[in-house]
Amino acid sequence: MQDSALTQLVLPLLIVLIMFGMGLSLVVADFARVIKMPKAILAGLAGQILLMPLLAFAVALFFELSAELAIGLMILAACPGGTMSNVICHIAKANLALSVTLTALSTLICVFTTPVIIALAVAHFSQTQITDFSIVSSTVALIVITLLPLSLGLFIRHKFSTTSLYLVPYFRRFSAVFVVLMIIAICIEERNTLLSSFSSVFMATLALNLLAIGIGLLLGWLTRLSAIDGVTLGIEVGIQNAALAIVIGVSLLKHPDYAISAGVYGVTMYIGSLLLAMLAKKD
Template identity: 55%
Template sequence: MTASWITQGLLPAAIAMIMFGMGLGLTLADFSRVLRWPKAVALGLSGQMLLLPALAFSLCLLLELSAEMAVGLMILSACPGGTMSNVISQLARANLALSITLTSFSTLICLITTPLLISWSSKYFLGQAQPQFSLVDVTLGLCAITLLPIALGMLVNHYFPNVSRKGEPLFRRFSALFMGLMIIAVLWQERQILAQSFKDMFLACLLLNLGSVALGLLLGRIFKLSRTDGVTLAIEVGIQNATLAMLIAMTFLNQPQLAIAAGVYGLTMYVGAMVIALWAKWPLGDSKPENQQASTTQSKAS
């Protein structure tokens, strides 16, 4: 895992392919939906950009995590949801169109917020031992492996819709397979450190996942969103792009030990996802408004 051709070549290329596959399923309509659901989008982004990092920071202090574990957890909390949140939203019969919109906007916003949060958390927890990196280089690197592939995928989707319709499911499967392999590789690579801190790291990741899912539901309930939109927020806030967090730790920062949190979270995040999916399918008489159903159907068709 520490070989340069993997961290400097294979890993960024694989992430770029995943983002290209994400772009194949996006249209400009996914970005314009913010005008249709401004409150839901604002709440979802606030939960992911503000409340999730705040929750992660609180857990780092309460559980007294080691500096490396704490920074790793903060890196994870700074990453967007990724395609897995869209898959889980579809399985949970949530508002898929809203999920895609939140994923799209969070990915763009994270180009700015992620480097800043990494820099701050590294200084806070590691002090003089913080890894040396350039905010500009990290931002440009994130643009190269996220923004550009997504834009290219959207262009293919626009001009060659039949190609994107057939290719997007393949890239989605590749995304899930690659994330699984990366989790196994990271945990095996850092197995000695993991063995010493597995109890604390597992507990922190599990609490972060369950807490973030609860935050999403709470936001929906407080601001009186529909049950479906509340479930969508819970999924978007609770599911993070663990593969991207691994890339940042191993490639941009050259600190594989910081990727342990992402590896553990890549396993525990499905606990909250399973709970919310089962709860979402439990009949409580709260149905989706007609405009949401139409938007969801349109999103699936695209």
């Protein structure tokens, strides 16, 4: 994808719409719930914010990914949870309130942690630095395309609750369609790189997803949460906002090859998560 109106304007605007839709699905109580279930929230955030990037780093080294794929995997791991985790938690009959709260809080926190993780990843894996990359400007950009539309959606939900609830499913479908279209576009644009490294990047993303789910379950067990809360953590840590990771790679960093790992993870993350959901539903 060449630097154009599509990558610099349209894609960020689509993320704005997705984050606005997420805001419509939230209420203020979702952010205050940390007081009612602090142990579960802190365990989930530890898995999402701290352990997920560490897992991605280890996976990138183990599979000896190229610099572009490794950085892309780190970008993906540095992003917050995606709204589809809430859908999968609903399918699994898990703790939906916990899932929604973790998605909301990780989105707020990752605005500030994601640029730092990206900077560290680029410094470690890349032979050539991104000269125009700035932690401050990246943080500001993430605030504009994530926090502001999310806050607007939250405000609209507060003022027009019935209408907001009616619109939420449409925004979720739009988000799913957007991710699918972006994955297709990346596969076409970066087909040479993807074909030459598909087996390694597929196995790396699948391994990352399964490890992330395992970490979530382990955190639930270590903190003595209920089984259903542990399943919720597994799903929440394993599902990432792949759409945001793709836009960061393509639009903010202007490196479409950084989006390959996110695009593949956008597919593989449902393998382990849906398997866990089906197993949890049986119980």
